[in-house]
Amino acid sequence: MKILIVGLGSVGRRHLRNLVALGQTDLVLLRSGRSTLPDEELKGYRVVGNLADALQARPDAAVIATPTSLHLETAIPLARAGCHLLLEKPVSHTMDGVSELRAAVAKGRGQVMVAYQYRHHPGLQAVRQWLKGGAVGRPLVAHAHYGDFLPGWHPWEDYRQAYSARADLGGGVVLTLCHPLDYLLWLLGDVVQVTAATSAQAGFGIDVEDCAQAALTFASGALGGVHLNYVQRPPSHRLTVVGTEGSITWDQADGAARIFRAGAGAWEVSEAPAGYQRNDMFVAETRAFLDVAAGKATAEPSLADGIRSLELALAILESAQRGRRIDLTG
Secondary structure, rough: OEEHHHHHHOHHHHHHHHHHHHEEEOOOEEEEOOOOOHHHHHOOOOOEEOOOHHHOOOOOEEEOOHHHHHHHHHHHHHHHOEEEEEEOOOOOHHHHHOOHHHHHHHHHHHOOOEEEEHHOOOOOOOHHHHOOOOOOOOOOEEEEEEEEOHHOOOOOOOOHHHHOOOOHHOOOOHHHHHHHHHHHHHHOOOOOEEEEEEEEOOOOOOOOOOOOEEEEOOOOEEEEEEEEEEOOOEEEEEEEEOOOOOEEEEEEOOOOOOEEOOOEEEEEEEOOOOOOOEEEEHHHHHHHHHHOOOOOOOOEEEHHHHHHHHHHHHHHHHHHHHOOOOEEOO
């Protein structure tokens, strides 16, 4: 299988290393040369500098790891050419071009898998199984909290120039830390209403929001909350779900999911596997994508899933900008 990697920043390098670890050797790299990382680990691979040369290489699959606002300019022609895509999240920073991507996928007949790697975390997979099995009754309330200190992400570069800090590259905390939006939809179903607020008070010198708070109403009637921030030290990423017959929690700090069943009256713990590392969920994601590209599996999260989470992210931003509730049912 010939695999193209588009974008060789930190995320693209992670995909490269994981593909190599899983035995992939026929790799082509499409890069702009603007990465602030050293080039040493890229030696020995075929490198192209434009999309035309990348298409001429006839890749079977492609990983799109460019800044968010640049995703579609390569994803659309590659999809049209029949490539299977692992498309970094979110799908884009706007809905402009999303219909064209859908049409390109239909024409090329490949699959698109959106890179929401937390779906591959064993703790969140345990949460999903508990909810599907009705282990805590009917979910009534869910809250996700994800905070991390933006200036500490990439110590080797000026964080103010990274895509996550720049509006022109599709940055901002809502789009960049959108993982909870995806897994809340995955766990609890569609969101029908959103009310949100954002702020930029951390003094980071960036032109995007650094904190966001959203209240969600799910189609099931459950209520949800999402808090995202670029300022928290130490970082925190956790989830709580309260049901009619108990509660569920998950915390990235130890990787464990916990359930309190009202009938049992005690907490049970689903531990992460011994030695579990953060990169393990990326490896699991890569392995799943290779199965998709080989025709052995259906993409999950699919393009439709990715579009749904993008619509939710954009509704949060719209609600914050307009100061009113946004209805997602229309």
